Amino acid sequence: MLNLIKNEWIKIFKRPGTYVMIGLLVLAVLGTGILTKVYGDSGQSTNPQWKQELQQETKEYKKEMKGLPKSANTYKQSLERDIAINQYRLDHNLPPEQAETGWSFIYDSASFISFAGLFTIIVAAGIVASEFGWGTIKLLLIRPIKRTKILLSKYLTVIIFDVFLLAILFISAAILGFALFGTGDGNNAHLAYANGTVVEQNMLLYLIKRYLLASIDVIMITTMAFMISAVFRNSSLATGLSIFLLFMGSTVTAIIAAQYNWAKYILFANTDLSQYFDGIPMVDGMTLGFSITMLLIYFIVFMLLAFGVFTKRDVAA
Amino acid sequence: MASPVVQLNHVTKVIKGKKIIDDLSFTIEEGEVFGFLGPNGAGKTTTIRMMVGLMGITSGEILICGKNVEKEFEAALMNIGGIVENPEMYKFLTGYQNLMQYARMIKGISKQKIDEVVEFVGLKERIHDKVKTYSLGMRQRLGLAQSLLHDPKVMILDEPTNGLDPAGIREIRDHLKKLTKEKGMSVIVSSHLLSEMEMMCDRIAIIQNGKLVDIQKVHDYVNDTKQKYFFEVNLENVGILDNIPYEKVDKGYEIELEKEEVPKMIQKFTEAGISIYEVKPIAKTLEDRFMEVTTGGEKHA
Missing domain, CATH: 3.30.70 (Alpha-Beta Plaits)
Known part of the structure; x- marks a missing residue:
């Protein structure tokens, strides 16, 4: 199995497109870093008036909350969260970090995870379909190796590739962030709000967790792209559909969720698990357990489709 | 007589309600070159694809060295080296890297073995060039090389001479002769080129409309006394x-x-x-x- 994955890895890295992807990813981090440094850095780390500001902010939030209609439940909850965190800062004398630090830069760079996801999807969409396109599928499948193993090795390669891109993103953001903005004043706790209370978390652990949680989204869509690739042998279809869903899926789901309760069964309502650790669920009544169950169901369905069709298929092309 | 290397028992293939292969049975002995002849669309390629497990078998069974292709896929395929139509390789890899891909998929293929195979098909000079720079004949040779890596008992070649010039055809023929003589391999070749088959094969099966029409020794065809x-x-x-x-x-x-x-x-x-x-x-x-x-x-x- 290790050799099969090695084979797939070689096939990915012997093509120049892969290096373009990695280059673009690093370039995106580099570009934002430099732009932030040049235009965004205010230079001052802490506003001396921060306590008054926070109190003012909290007052406004509370006023706003009273005026909200009942249906704006989600927004109300997010205001509640902001109020609680403000209160926690006041109570524990933790001024909000205003200047950019290496930590906040890594945090912000997480928005490039969907960029890394985009590239993973391209790889996933091609990994089965292009063997058919190249005609190499015939020589690949007449090895004394079961088709299940070959497909599994391809899937694992895609997942490893995703982790690899995430690592590149995280590390390049960390190197650049700490080089440009320093480590901040050592006050590196992250304030999270869950179940009505505020907790401090270690920043590094928090960031790694954030990256991993954000990639559940990517991994699910990648799995879907992989399934489409294996079932339809068409990488354009797999790429197009998956990228569309990657960028539009959660938006569309959020719109549906505002109206209908069944939105919670949609894949994209469940891909963002950070809503349970650090925010408010998209649809009322959703729990972490529910989302994990839904994700598992989707995952199993995708896998059954991919493996079922791939192992049974007559290779005629 | 030696034991059969390949055995087809009442093999039938139905695709979308249409019988492509109808109750095909024959055996192939050790060390013989077995030709598979038929007009286009007769079912040659389908039969060959079933033998190498690229296509499922609707009913009947195919045994390779006694192993059922469907039930004991890995054991059966250990004995098969094949080229299905034009050998498509990874064009962005070199010839050697292509062979490495296939070598990694089977245990115990040494670097010497790869070199030996490359030497055998005469690609030594160009093996470290990218496959996209290869001519069709060279790709065909590389295809032959990949099928020989694991010393199979049976070589299955589907239309190996398609698109080759006369020199290329002759080369393939010579290689096959060498393989059967020196290594005692059995070879199954399909083609619609009669003269080719006549020169290459010991025995020829003619199939038409998915049915076995005739199976005979080449000498019977050509050298009848009367x-x-x-x-x-x-x-x-x-x-x-x-x-x-x-x-x-x-x-x-x-x-x-x-x-x-x-x-x-x-x-x-x-x-x-x-x-x-x-x-x-x-x-x-x-x-x-x-x-x-x-x-x-x-x-x-």
Whole structure:
């Protein structure tokens, strides 16, 4: 199995497109870093008036909350969260970090995870379909190796590739962030709000967790792209559909969720698990357990489709 | 007789309700070159794809060295090396990297083995060039190389000479001869090129419309002791041909004779005062046989 994955890895890295992807990813981090440094850095780390500001902010939030209609439940909850965190800062004398630090830069760079996801999807969409396109599928499948193993090795390669891109993103953001903005004043706790209370978390652990949680989204869509690739042998279809869903899926789901309760069964309502650790669920009544169950169901369905069709298929092309 | 290396038992393939292969049974012995002949669309490629597990078998079974291709896929395929149509390789890799891909997929293939195979197919000079720079003949050779890596007992080649020039065809033929002679491999070749098959194969199966029409040794086809000869004569009295099988054709007669009987026959005609304008053997080529068999099959179908 290790050799099969090695084979797939070689096939990915012997093509120049892969290096373009990695280059673009690093370039995106580099570009934002430099732009932030040049235009965004205010230079001052802490506003001396921060306590008054926070109190003012909290007052406004509370006023706003009273005026909200009942249906704006989600927004109300997010205001509640902001109020609680403000209160926690006041109570524990933790001024909000205003200047950019290496930590906040890594945090912000997480928005490039969907960029890394985009590239993973391209790889996933091609990994089965292009063997058919190249005609190499015939020589690949007449090895004394079961088709299940070959497909599994391809899937694992895609997942490893995703982790690899995430690592590149995280590390390049960390190197650049700490080089440009320093480590901040050592006050590196992250304030999270869950179940009505505020907790401090270690920043590094928090960031790694954030990256991993954000990639559940990517991994699910990648799995879907992989399934489409294996079932339809068409990488354009797999790429197009998956990228569309990657960028539009959660938006569309959020719109549906505002109206209908069944939105919670949609894949994209469940891909963002950070809503349970650090925010408010998209649809009322959703729990972490529910989302994990839904994700598992989707995952199993995708896998059954991919493996079922791939192992049974007559290779005629 | 050696045990069969490949055995097909009542193999049938149905695609979308249509019988592509209908109850095909035959065996292939060790060390023989077995030809698979048939017009386009007869089911040659389908049969070969079933043998290597690229296509499922609707009913019946295929055994490779006693192992069922469907149930013991890995064990069966250990014994098979194959090229299905044009060997498509990863064009962005070099020839050597391509071979490494396949070598990694089977345990115990050493670097020496790869070098040996490369040497055998004569690609040593270009093996570290990218495959996209290869000619079709070189790709065919690389295809042969990948199929030899694990020392299979059976080589299965689907249309190996398609698109090759005469030199390339000859090269493939020579390689196959060497493999059967030196390594005792069995070879299964499919083709619609008759002359090719005649030169390469020991035994040939003709299939048409998914059915086995005929299976025979090549020598049976070509070197029958008795042969038909065409005599262009102005013969009025047929009595002279008593006890001799003959057939009246346009301008003369076709008479089945052994070679030694031909002068006697001519003498007989001249003695009877019959003018002979032309005598020629009607060479019964594989092609004649093929046409005979396949068109006959069509009439009955």
